[in-house]
Amino acid sequence: MTFELPFLELLGGAVGVxxxxxxxxxxxxxxxxxxxxxxxxxxxxxxxxxxxxxxSVIYPLLFQPLLRDPVGxxxxxxxxxxxxxxxLFKVSTRFSILGNLSLAFLVGVGLAALIGGAIQGTLVPQxxxxxxxxxxxxxxxxxxxxxxxxxxxxxxxxxxVVTLSYFHYGARPRASGPPRRLEWIETLGxxxxxxxxxxxxxxxxxxxxxxxxxxxxxxxxLLDFVxxxxxxx
Amino acid sequence: xxxxxxxxCGQANPPHLEVCQxxxxxxxxxxxxxxxxxxxxxxxxxxxxxxxxxxxEPLLPDWLLSSRSxxxxxxxxxxxxxxxxxxxxPEGTQDxxxxxxxxxxxxASAEEDVPExxxxxxxxxxxxxxxxxxxxxxxxxxxxIPFWLDFDQGEAKDVSTEVSSEQREVPPFTEVPxxxxxxxxxxxxxxxxAAQGLDLRETGQAVPPFEGIEPFDLEEVSxxxxxxxxxxxxxxxxxxxxxxxxxxxxxxxxxxxxIPPWLETLPGQEWVEGExxxxxxxxxxxxxVVPPFVETDETLSxxxxxxxxxxxxxxxxxxxxxxxxxLTPPTDEVLIEEKDQEVSRQEPQEILPKExxxxxxxxxxxxLRGVLPAEPLVAEQKKPAKALSELLVTEKQRAQAELxxxxxxxxxxxxxxxxxxxxxxxxxxxxxxxxxLFAAAMVGLILRPFSSVPQELSVAVLDAMQAVNQLPAQPTxxxxxxxxxxxxxxxxxxxxALLDQMMSRGAFFVLVSANQNGALQADRLLRQVSQVSGxxxxxxxxxxxxxxxxxxxxxxxxxxQSMTDILPNSxxxxxxxxxxxxQKIRSLADFDLVLVITxxxxxxxxxxxxxxGGLAETRLMFAVSAQVEPVLLPYYQADPRQVQSVIAxxxxxxxxxxxxxxxxxxxxxxxxxxLVALTGVVLISLGAFIYLLLGLLVRPKAKVEEKPA
Numbered sequence: 001m002t003f004e005l006p007f008l009e010l011l012g013g014a015v016g017v018x019x020x021x022x023x024x025x026x027x028x029x030x031x032x033x034x035x036x037x038x039x040x041x042x043x044x045x046x047x048x049x050x051x052x053x054x055x056s057v058i059y060p061l062l063f064q065p066l067l068r069d070p071v072g073x074x075x076x077x078x079x080x081x082x083x084x085x086x087x088l089f090k091v092s093t094r095f096s097i098l099g100n101l102s103l104a105f106l107v108g109v110g111l112a113a114l115i116g117g118a119i120q121g122t123l124v125p126q127x128x129x130x131x132x133x134x135x136x137x138x139x140x141x142x143x144x145x146x147x148x149x150x151x152x153x154x155x156x157x158x159x160x161v162v163t164l165s166y167f168h169y170g171a172r173p174r175a176s177g178p179p180r181r182l183e184w185i186e187t188l189g190x191x192x193x194x195x196x197x198x199x200x201x202x203x204x205x206x207x208x209x210x211x212x213x214x215x216x217x218x219x220x221x222l223l224d225f226v227x228x229x230x231x232x233x
Numbered sequence: 234x235x236x237x238x239x240x241x242c243g244q245a246n247p248p249h250l251e252v253c254q255x256x257x258x259x260x261x262x263x264x265x266x267x268x269x270x271x272x273x274x275x276x277x278x279x280x281x282x283x284x285x286x287x288x289x290e291p292l293l294p295d296w297l298l299s300s301r302s303x304x305x306x307x308x309x310x311x312x313x314x315x316x317x318x319x320x321x322x323p324e325g326t327q328d329x330x331x332x333x334x335x336x337x338x339x340x341a342s343a344e345e346d347v348p349e350x351x352x353x354x355x356x357x358x359x360x361x362x363x364x365x366x367x368x369x370x371x372x373x374x375x376x377x378i379p380f381w382l383d384f385d386q387g388e389a390k391d392v393s394t395e396v397s398s399e400q401r402e403v404p405p406f407t408e409v410p411x412x413x414x415x416x417x418x419x420x421x422x423x424x425x426x427a428a429q430g431l432d433l434r435e436t437g438q439a440v441p442p443f444e445g446i447e448p449f450d451l452e453e454v455s456x457x458x459x460x461x462x463x464x465x466x467x468x469x470x471x472x473x474x475x476x477x478x479x480x481x482x483x484x485x486x487x488x489x490x491x492i493p494p495w496l497e498t499l500p501g502q503e504w505v506e507g508e509x510x511x512x513x514x515x516x517x518x519x520x521x522v523v524p525p526f527v528e529t530d531e532t533l534s535x536x537x538x539x540x541x542x543x544x545x546x547x548x549x550x551x552x553x554x555x556x557x558x559x560l561t562p563p564t565d566e567v568l569i570e571e572k573d574q575e576v577s578r579q580e581p582q583e584i585l586p587k588e589x590x591x592x593x594x595x596x597x598x599x600x601l602r603g604v605l606p607a608e609p610l611v612a613e614q615k616k617p618a619k620a621l622s623e624l625l626v627t628e629k630q631r632a633q634a635e636l637x638x639x640x641x642x643x644x645x646x647x648x649x650x651x652x653x654x655x656x657x658x659x660x661x662x663x664x665x666x667x668x669x670l671f672a673a674a675m676v677g678l679i680l681r682p683f684s685s686v687p688q689e690l691s692v693a694v695l696d697a698m699q700a701v702n703q704l705p706a707q708p709t710x711x712x713x714x715x716x717x718x719x720x721x722x723x724x725x726x727x728x729x730a731l732l733d734q735m736m737s738r739g740a741f742f743v744l745v746s747a748n749q750n751g752a753l754q755a756d757r758l759l760r761q762v763s764q765v766s767g768x769x770x771x772x773x774x775x776x777x778x779x780x781x782x783x784x785x786x787x788x789x790x791x792x793x794q795s796m797t798d799i800l801p802n803s804x805x806x807x808x809x810x811x812x813x814x815x816q817k818i819r820s821l822a823d824f825d826l827v828l829v830i831t832x833x834x835x836x837x838x839x840x841x842x843x844x845x846g847g848l849a850e851t852r853l854m855f856a857v858s859a860q861v862e863p864v865l866l867p868y869y870q871a872d873p874r875q876v877q878s879v880i881a882x883x884x885x886x887x888x889x890x891x892x893x894x895x896x897x898x899x900x901x902x903x904x905x906x907x908l909v910a911l912t913g914v915v916l917i918s919l920g921a922f923i924y925l926l927l928g929l930l931v932r933p934k935a936k937v938e939e940k941p942a
Contacts, residue, residue: 024667024671027660027663027664027667028660028664029660045749045750048749048750048753049749052749052752052780052781053749053781053783055780055804055806056752056780056781056783056804057781057783059806060801060802060806064802106787109787110785110786110787113786113787113789113790113843114786114839117786117790117839117842117843117845118842120842120845120846121838121841121842121843121845121875122838122841122842125868125871125875126867126871128871128873129867129870129871129872132871132872132873133872199863202862202863203834203860203863203864205859206858206859206860206861206862206863206881206882207859207860208913209723209859209860209882209883209884209906209910210720210723210832210858210859210860210882212670212906212909212910212913213722213723213726213882213883213902213906214719214720214722214723215670215671215674215909216674216677216678216722216902216905216906216909217722217723217902219671219674219675219678219905220674220678220902220905223675223678223679
């Protein structure tokens with residue numbers, strides 16, 4: 001009997017099957033082998049991240065400019081290098097305040113980018129999308145389609161309003177009892193729960209579908225390994 | 234020294250002055266500082282309404298204390314020696330001499346009733362002329378004494394010989410005040426023997442004169458014994474033997490009749506016995522305001538003060554009492570009583586000895602002890618009592634505190650999680666669900682095909698196919714891959730047909746990823762697609778991997794604005810933008826298409842927001858997991874659209890494969906996926922039904938249990 005399959009392919013398949021079965025064994029409870037796989041995965045990812053950061057960030061942005069042009073490169077990397085160096089003080093509780101400048105810069109720029117992008121890329125376009133179904137002048141549709149678009153526009157507008165009402169937490173104090181929202185806002189918020197439940201249901205369904213695909217892919221891997229073994233022997 | 238300095242202003246003054254000529258502050262204290270730490274005495278007028286002062290209390294003037302010490306040390310009485318050291322007798326010596334003579338003589342009026350032993354004493358008495366001559370020898374012209382001092386002198390003269398055991402005591406007087414008079418030593422011994430009793434005389438013990446005179450109260454004495462009646466009563470008592478001189482206190486003396494030398498020099502009006510009492514006219518500036526003073530036989534307490542003076546007296550009397558209380562040292566009984574009270578309160582406090590009470594050394598209060606609460610006494614550091622360091626808590630409070638501490642200690646201790654009864658059934662349910670789904674997957678993989686591929690059309694898929702078909706030949710496509718290893722199968726099934734179609738058009742892919750695994754997954758994805766679809770795509774010729782884009786949202790924005798500066802090199806270290814296929818690519822707008830492959834809804838939204846400004850929406854496509862679709866549909870279905878197309882999940886991938894006639898990974902998994910999804914739906918429905926059934930069964934049972942309660 002000869003073993004015709006490449007050894008590395010067989011070894012890789014065996015490791016894959018073993019790891020898959022061990023992960024499945026998590027259904028029976030948390031045990032040492034499962035934790036071994038989890039820790040091994042985290043360790044591999046951390047090591048990969050370090051190598052990737054050095055290869056993708058540190059070397060090209062720090063060393064390469066210096067190697068290419070020591071003087072110009074030093075000037076180029078001076079400010080980022082100082083700011084990055086200040087961040088290292090964050091590991092010390094005594095001198096962590098020195099890293100606040102870099103951290104403030106990072107947080108400030110990050111928030112500016114996030115908020116600016118959210119306003120320009122999400123808030124304004126979504127408001128425009130809610131309004132646009134009611135712009136009959138631009139709609140070159142038939143009368144029946146116009147009604148459908150308007151109805152759909154009302155539904156979208158209603159869903160948006162009631163969903164936002166649910167997240168309205170402003171309440172007024174009452175003489176008797178705790179503060180409570182206005183009655184009409186309370187009603188709109190109650191209706192908004194249905195839209196939120198539908199949206200969350202969709203997201204959960206998508207997550208479930210992704211899980212089903214992953215399960216099927218793993219089952220196929222096991223089956224392919226078995227077929228591989230059968231073919232090998 | 235020829236000069237004396239004022240304790241207040243520090244100016245030099247002549248030594249004979251009593252008051253500073255610059256600031257009018259007293260230069261010589263009213264009471265001199267007692268020797269050996271003993272305190273000064275208090276004026277008789279201050280203690281007139283207070284408890285009797287003991288003989289050993291430190292409230293005597295130094296001159297009196299020094300006299301006492303001399304007498305107690307047994308020094309020989311030498312009138313001449315004392316006469317040299319003692320200053321000139323003050324005014325009134327003549328009067329006191331007469332009084333003393335009267336004491337020991339008993340008065341001429343009662344000569345017939347004098348007993349035999351007393352006559353013997355009188356036999357040795359000096360003649361009046363001799364005493365007068367001696368008195369004149371030591372006396373000198375005195376300065377006039379103010380009438381108020383003279384009044385005291387007069388009172389003292391009248392009452393100095395009056396003694397009573399019931400009278401309040403004043404500090405004893407042991408000094409020999411009249412040594413200058415030149416009493417005969419023998420006569421003095423006889424007098425002292427008479428003063429201390431016949432027993433002492435029999436023993437021959439030398440007793441200083443006047444030592445046994447008890448202190449007295451001037452006012453009461455003068456009231457009880459008017460001067461004109463005293464001699465008769467005294468002689469009568471002596472004659473009847475009811476009272477002898479032995480009844481007199483043996484340690485007290487008439488010290489009030491003695492005026493210190495410094496007091497003699499005070500300005501005032503001289504009063505001479507026998508003078509006609511005339512109205513004392515006040516100074517010119519007080520005439521008309523103060524009535525003339527008339528010397529009467531009334532005691533000081535009987536004098537009716539004018540209204541304004543009575544008001545002043547009433548005003549200062551409470552304050553004066555307070556000061557007196559502070560000045561008067563407590564008696565031994567009071568101290569013992571206070572100490573007992575302190576012991577009973579368990580708050581022991583130190584009673585400062587009298588020697589530690591500070592004495593004023595400068596200023597008008599010089600020589601007085603404890604007049605002002607000096608700072609060292611107030612701020613004295615004392616060791617806190619032991620009782621103060623202990624908490625005064627009840628047993629209940631102590632028990633509550635112990636319980637609280639016990640709770641805090643137990644709070645920090647880890648507690649084992651008690652095993653729940655649902656653990657085994659829960660694990661069983663999970664295992665059963667997994668086995669059901671896994672069995673369905675295995676059945677689907679083994680027994681396929683048993684279902685048809687999706688045939689319906691999808692607008693999003695059609696838009697994606699149209700966008701790919703509109704790509705030019707040899708397009709340059711930016712492929713953003715942000716996926717993890719767990720979702721790789723779904724993303725491969727979703728994008729395989731799409732990437733296959735792009736590869737068929739000779740597309741060149743530029744890979745970039747905003748997560749650390751994305752670059753690796755992107756390289757793996759293109760290899761898999763190329764292998765499955767039969768393409769010969771290789772890194773470098775088919776794609777260029779720029780690797781990891783750090784910085785999150787900030788990195789995305791920077792990459793959208795200046796991608797050549799942010800990621801200048803590929804993961805292989807080569808200059809990325811100098812490649813042959815990227816010579817014309819300098820910004821996002823230069824790409825023919827941007828395809829974002831992600832399974833993270835947040836990351837998908839961030840890419841939309843950051844790429845919006847640098848790229849037309851007609852060139853932006855998304856291939857995402859099924860779970861991201863609800864988030865991206867508003868961007869896709871909006872009018873105007875923000876993305877060209879969204880392909881979500883294995884279903885859209887299978888549709889794309891079907892529509893593009895490119896069977897791939899999605900169609901291979903579709904049958905199995907459908908069976909597993911159906912199994913999942915059945916399990917969910919079954920679980921919901923069972924949960925509903927259990928709820929219906931449990932509610933009536935709970936109501937039945939609540940009714941009896």
